[in-house]
Structure formats: C-alpha cells, structure tokens
Amino acid sequence: MFAPSPALTPVVILDKPQLAENIGAAARVMANFGLTELRLVAPRDGWPQSRAFASASGADWVLNAVTLFPTVADAIADLEIVHAATARPRETLLPVLTPTQSVAELQGASRAGLKVGFLFGAERAGLETVDIALCKAIMTLPIDSRFRSLNLAQAVAITAYEWRKAADDTPPAAFAQTQKLADGAMMQGLFQQLEEELEVAGFFHPPEKKPAMVRNLRVALSRARFSEQEARTFRGVITALVRGRGQTFRKKADPSSLP
Amino acid sequence: MFAPSPALTPVVILDKPQLAENIGAAARVMANFGLTELRLVAPRDGWPQSRAFASASGADWVLNAVTLFPTVADAIADLEIVHAATARPRETLLPVLTPTQSVAELQGASRAGLKVGFLFGAERAGLETVDIALCKAIMTLPIDSRFRSLNLAQAVAITAYEWRKAADDTPPAAFAQTQKLADGAMMQGLFQQLEEELEVAGFFHPPEKKPAMVRNLRVALSRARFSEQEARTFRGVITALVRGRGQTFRKKADPSSLP
Numbered sequence: 001m002f003a004p005s006p007a008l009t010p011v012v013i014l015d016k017p018q019l020a021e022n023i024g025a026a027a028r029v030m031a032n033f034g035l036t037e038l039r040l041v042a043p044r045d046g047w048p049q050s051r052a053f054a055s056a057s058g059a060d061w062v063l064n065a066v067t068l069f070p071t072v073a074d075a076i077a078d079l080e081i082v083h084a085a086t087a088r089p090r091e092t093l094l095p096v097l098t099p100t101q102s103v104a105e106l107q108g109a110s111r112a113g114l115k116v117g118f119l120f121g122a123e124r125a126g127l128e129t130v131d132i133a134l135c136k137a138i139m140t141l142p143i144d145s146r147f148r149s150l151n152l153a154q155a156v157a158i159t160a161y162e163w164r165k166a167a168d169d170t171p172p173a174a175f176a177q178t179q180k181l182a183d184g185a186m187m188q189g190l191f192q193q194l195e196e197e198l199e200v201a202g203f204f205h206p207p208e209k210k211p212a213m214v215r216n217l218r219v220a221l222s223r224a225r226f227s228e229q230e231a232r233t234f235r236g237v238i239t240a241l242v243r244g245r246g247q248t249f250r251k252k253a254d255p256s257s258l259p
Numbered sequence: 260m261f262a263p264s265p266a267l268t269p270v271v272i273l274d275k276p277q278l279a280e281n282i283g284a285a286a287r288v289m290a291n292f293g294l295t296e297l298r299l300v301a302p303r304d305g306w307p308q309s310r311a312f313a314s315a316s317g318a319d320w321v322l323n324a325v326t327l328f329p330t331v332a333d334a335i336a337d338l339e340i341v342h343a344a345t346a347r348p349r350e351t352l353l354p355v356l357t358p359t360q361s362v363a364e365l366q367g368a369s370r371a372g373l374k375v376g377f378l379f380g381a382e383r384a385g386l387e388t389v390d391i392a393l394c395k396a397i398m399t400l401p402i403d404s405r406f407r408s409l410n411l412a413q414a415v416a417i418t419a420y421e422w423r424k425a426a427d428d429t430p431p432a433a434f435a436q437t438q439k440l441a442d443g444a445m446m447q448g449l450f451q452q453l454e455e456e457l458e459v460a461g462f463f464h465p466p467e468k469k470p471a472m473v474r475n476l477r478v479a480l481s482r483a484r485f486s487e488q489e490a491r492t493f494r495g496v497i498t499a500l501v502r503g504r505g506q507t508f509r510k511k512a513d514p515s516s517l518p
Contacts, residue, residue, distance in 0.1 A: 029413050031406040057408050098424075142423050147290040149316050154288050154416040161417045164401050165357075198496065201503020216492065224483035227352060233475065237457065241500040244460020 008110045009034060010163060011117035012156060013075050013082070015041045015131060018123045024055030024063065025153035026120075031059035033160035034167075038066050039075045039117075072119065072131040080114040081106060084135040085155055086127050095137045099162040102139035107166055118159050123152050182231035190231050190238075191218050197242050267369045268293060269422060270376035271415060272334050272341070274300045274390060277382045283314030283322065284412035285379075290318035292419035293426075297325050298334045298376075331378065331390040336444035339373040340365060340484075343394040344414055345386050346402050352478055354396045358421040361398035366425055373440055377418050382411050389470065392477040393443065395484060441490035449490050449497075450477050456501050 012030060017023050017040060027038055040047060047068055056063055069075035076082045083102045084094075097105065106116040119135060121127035132138065141158060143150055182190075195214055204210040226234065271289060276282050276299060286297055299306060306327055315322055328334035335341045342361050343353075356364065365375040378394060380386035391397065400417060402409055441449075454473055463469040485493065 025410060025413075028408070028410060032400075032402050032409045032413070034403040034405075057410070059406060059408075100424075141291075141420065143291050144293040144423070147318060149287070149318075150291050151284060151287060151316070151416075154284075154291070154413065157410075157413040157416050158420045161400065161420075164403070165359075168401060194496070197500055197503065201499040203496065203499035203503065213492075216489070217496070220483055220485060220489045220493070224479055226479060230352075230475070230479045233472075234479070237453070237462065237476070238500060240460040240462035241456055241497060242503070244456065244462065244501075 008115070009036060010106055010110065011037045011039060011079060011115070012160075013039045013041065013072070013117055013119045014043075014152070014156075015072050015075075015119060015127060016044060016122040016125070017152065018044045019152075020045060020049035020051035021055045022123065022152045023049070024052035024057075024059075026156040027052070027056045027062035027066075028059045029153060029157040030160050031056075031062050032157075033164040035160050035163065036062055036065065038062055039069060040066055041069050041072050041075050043068075072128075073134060076117060076119065076134060078115060079117045081109050082117045082119050082135045083137045083139045084119045084121075084127055084132045085139045085141070085159060086121060086132065094132070094135065097137050097139050099139055099141060099158060100166070102137060103159075103162045103166045105137070107163070118156075120152060120155055180228045182226045182228045186228060186231045187222065187226070190221070190226075190235055193235055193238055197238055267374075268295060269365055269369065270296045270298060270338060270374070271419075272298045272300065272331070272376055272378045273302075273411070273415075274331055274334075274378060274386060275303060275381040275384070276411065277303045278411075279304060279308035279310035280314045281382065281411045282308070282325075283311035283316075283318075285415040286311070286315045286321035286325075287318045288412060288416040289419050290315075290321050291416075292423040294419050294422065295321055295324065297321050298328060299325055300328050300331050300334050302327075303381075331387075332393060332443065332447055335376060335378065335393060336447065337374060337442055338376045339440040339442050340368050341376045341378050341394045341443070342396045342398045343378045343380075343386055343391045344398045344400070344418060345380060345391065346399060346407050346409060352482065353391070353394065354482075356396050356398050358398055358400060358417060359425070361396065362418075362421045362425045364396070366422070368440075374442070377415075379411060379414055388474055392474045392481065393447070395481055439487045441485045441487045445487060445490045446481065446485070449485075449494055450480070452494055452497055456497055 012026065012035060014023065014026065023040065023043065030036065030038060047066065048063065053060060053063055083097065083106060110116050118139065119127065119131070139159070141150065141155060194217065198204060204213055271285065271294060273282065273285065282299065282302065289295065289297060302308075306325065307322065312319060312322055342356065342365060369375050377398065378386065378390070398418070400409065400414060453476065457463060463472055
C-alpha cells in the first residue's frame with residue numbers, strides 16, 4: 001500500500017534580524033504551527049537575548065535550539081530547496097510563488113526526503129539580491145501595494161500557518177455535533193405545540209394567512225437544526241411563556257396567593 | 260455580463276485587548292491586507308494609546324478610525340454575520356470552520372450586501388462564551404495542541420491574509436439571500452424579550468443555571484440566521500404566547516366577557 005511519508009517541517013532562516021521581539025514572536029508562532037528549527041544569520045544585537053524569550057511566551061524550546069550563522073550561504077548550506085520570502089521580487093528570473101504554491105512545492109520535496117527552508121529578510125532592508133539568488137523560488141505574500149510594511153514575525157506566521165494547513169488538510173469536525181439531532185417527529189411535536197398556543201392567542205390573523213404563517217415559522221425553526229435537547233428546551237420555553245403569564249395574572253387577580 | 264460585486268472588507272473586533280502593541284500590530288497587518296475597520300471593546304488601558312501607533316508602523320488611518328464600544332453586543336449590533344475566532348470551541352453547537360471556510364462564507368455574505376466581521380478575544384482570557392453565543396460560527400486556526408498560545412495580532416494577520424487571498428478567487432454569491440438578515444441589535448432585542456418573559460415565567464431554575472440556559476437558547480436561535488422579517492415574527496410569537504394565555508385565563512375567570 002502507498003503511504004506518503006509525512007512532510008518534515010521546514011527550517012526557518014531569519015537574515016540579520018534587528019529586533020529580539022521579532023525573533024521571539026517568530027519562534028512563538030512557529031511553535032503554534034508545529035515548526036521547530038530556527039536559524040539566525042548575524043542577528044544585530046547578538047544571541048541569546050532575553051527579550052526574545054519574553055516575547056516567545058513559553059516557546060523556549062525553539063529559541064534554545066536556535067543555531068547561528070555568519071552568512072545566508074552558510075545558513076542554507078545543508079538545505080536542498082529554500083524559498084525566499086519577499087514582498088518585492090527584484091529583477092530575477094526565479095519563479096514567484098504564492099504561499100500556497102510555495103508550501104505545496106516544499107512539502108512535496110520534503111516528502112521526497114529533501115531538506116527545505118524559508119528565508120526571511122531583515123526588518124527594514126529585506127533580503128539582498130545576492131542571497132535571493134541562492135534560493136530556488138520567491139514566495140510573495142499578497143500584500144496591499146499601498147502598505148507594504150509587513151512585520152517580520154507576521155510573515156513567518158502566515159508561512160507557518162500555510163505549512164500546517166497544507167500538511168493537515170482534514171477539516172475540523174465541521175459541526176462539533178455532540179448531541180443527537182431532533183428527528184421529524186420531535187420537530188412536529190414542537191411545531192404543533194407552538195401553533196396550538198398561537199391559535200389560542202389569536203396570533204393567526206387574518207385566518208386565510210394562517211397556512212403561510214405556519215409554513216414560515218416552521219421553515220425558520222427548521223433552519224436552526226435543533227438537537228433533541230434543544231427541541232425539548234423550546235417546548236419548555238413555550239410552556240413557560242404561556243403558563244408564566246397566567247401565573248402573573250392569577251397573582252394579580254388573587255392577592256391572597258402572594259407570599 | 261455577469262460581474263459579481265466585490266466583497267467589502269470585514270470589520271475586525273478586538274474584545275478587551277490588553278496590550279497597545281497588539282492593537283497596533285493588528286492595525287498594521289490589517290492595512291497590509293487591505294482591511295480598514297477596527298473596533299475595540301473596552302481596551303484595558305483606554306484609547307487612544309501612543310504605543311499602539313508606534314507598533315502600527317504607519318498604518319495610522321486604521322487606528323485613527325477605531326471605534327470604541329462597551330460590550331461585544333454593542334460592537335456587533337449593526338453586523339449581520341460575525342464569526343468568533345477561538346482556538347477552543349466550547350460546548351456549543353455553532354458550526355466550527357477553518358479560516359478558509361470562514362472567509363468563504365463571509366465573503367459570499369459580503370458580496371450579497373451583508374455586513375460581516377471577525378471577533379477576537381483578549382490576550383489571556385480569550386472570548387467569553389456569552390459573547391461567542393452572539394456569533395454565527397466559530398473560526399478555528401489549525402494550532403498545534405502542544406502550544407496553543409497564539410498572539411492576538413498573529414490571529415488577525417492570518418485572518419486578514421486569508422481574506423485577501425480569497426477576495427480574488429472565491430466563487431460569487433454562495434449566499435442566495437433574498438431577505439435581509441437580522442443584524443445583531445435585532446437578535447439581541449429578540450433575546451432580551453424572550454429572556455425577560457422567561458424570567459417572569461420562572462423558567463430559569465435553578466438560578467445558577469440561568470447563564471448557561473440563556474447561552475444555549477441564544478446559540479440555538481442564532482443558528483437559524485433569522486431574516487429581519489423572521490426576527491419580527493418571533494417577537495410577535497413571544498408576545499402572543501404571553502398575552503394569549505392571559506386572555507384565555509381572563510376569559511375563563513370572567514365568563515361575562517365571553518360573546
């Protein structure tokens with residue numbers, strides 16, 4: 001039987017990151033989406049930095065495993081395919097991919113046994129063209145051209161999210177349906193109770209409109225897809241509404257029944 | 260020629276945000292992906308805050324247009340469909356959607372002319388169940404269960420990214436909405452009327468269970484996605500049920516009123 005190997009997680013490489021907060025935030029969101037291997041190329045303020053741990057909010061295992069490199073070329077030396085994340089494709093003949101396309105390609109490569117990664121540039125300067133040229137493709141986020149200043153950790157977040165989404169595309173329990181749905185008989189019992197009480201209350205006027213009114217009520221309630229418990233609850237609601245006011249009236253009419 | 264209306268951008272609502280940096284980072288990434296309308300519910304440190312502007316990195320127009328609300332109910336009163344972003348679906352029967360599914364549904368609704376939004380909870384506490392119950396669905400990010408602590412602005416980033424990604428290529432008008440959906444204020448009016456009458460009727464017993472009972476009623480009715488007309492109809496239903504029995508009782512108690 002054919003069973004594809006699971007995709008290994010990609011390496012995330014940050015080139016010359018300036019802010020420790022961004023390194024920590026990147027580590028945190030990597031952990032959120034199951035990524036673990038973070039490499040830093042010449043971080044401006046050295047390594048380790050306590051502020052990175054503060055902003056990682058507990059994803060310390062990612063930061064503790066960080067490896068340091070002097071250049072991008074060193075950082076990606078053992079990787080077979082690296083995609084460069086940049087919002088501004090330069091004059092290059094590299095393919096430009098959406099995050100979905102980029103992740104699909106790298107997961108395919110990873111399943112085939114290759115070691116893959118995403119390269120992110122520094123906060124202000126971005127990636128240098130010479131380093132982009134070491135990559136196999138450019139991944140571009142669909143940024144609004146009127147405001148291109150994307151935070152570094154946000155770029156990592158979206159990449160890590162896309163990776164996880166693609167690696168595990170089974171949808172969540174579309175309906176967290178833990179309770180049994182009410183069947184037709186239960187719903188009809190509910191409808192009949194409601195309509196009898198509304199009849200008593202003079203709700204259906206003029207009488208010739210009653211069939212349409214009944215139908216509209218039933219459609220609206222059917223759309224809610226009540227569970228059995230909910231159908232019982234709403235029968236209780238109707239009873240309470242009807243009897244409750246009667247009690248209030250009775251109390252008003254007969255002061256001796258008040259405590 | 261058929262040309263689908265463009266989807267309007269969704270409102271982003273942050274419930275009780277604690278850190279100005281996160282508000283600014285959310286505004287920044289909204290601007291990155293073309294979203295503009297940010298609402299804050301009771302921000303812990305008041306508003307405006309200079310640190311939010313610092314972390315927005317120039318996306319000042321989003322922050323300058325921020326509107327403030329005392330409660331989630333107020334903040335979503337004019338919206339027809341709001342999805343609650345939460346990593347922890349509670350015991351609720353709301354549908355649970357992936358970001359892709361959530362965005363597809365809200366873009367369809369937006370193209371059909373409805374006003375839509377995403378609700379995000381506070382940094383530590385998340386969303387309260389009572390506020391989730393005001394929403395039409397839950398949007399859940401595919402977070403690794405071993406490290407669920409997702410930064411607030413990262414959640415906004417992924418949502419805004421998915422919105423922009425899908426805005427180009429979602430199929431048109433999945434929503435064949437011929438009637439105007441009831442907005443949050445209409446639904447809240449309906450809920451309040453129902454709950455007041457049930458309170459009078461002694462429905463909520465034991466009293467400590469009232470919050471859960473109220474929540475369950477609201478979730479069940481929210482799922483029905485009432486149109487404005489249906490919401491009005493059900494308010495009439497409640498009134499009729501309450502008054503009708505009173506009349507019946509009066510009639511029985513006072514035979515002289517019979518024809």
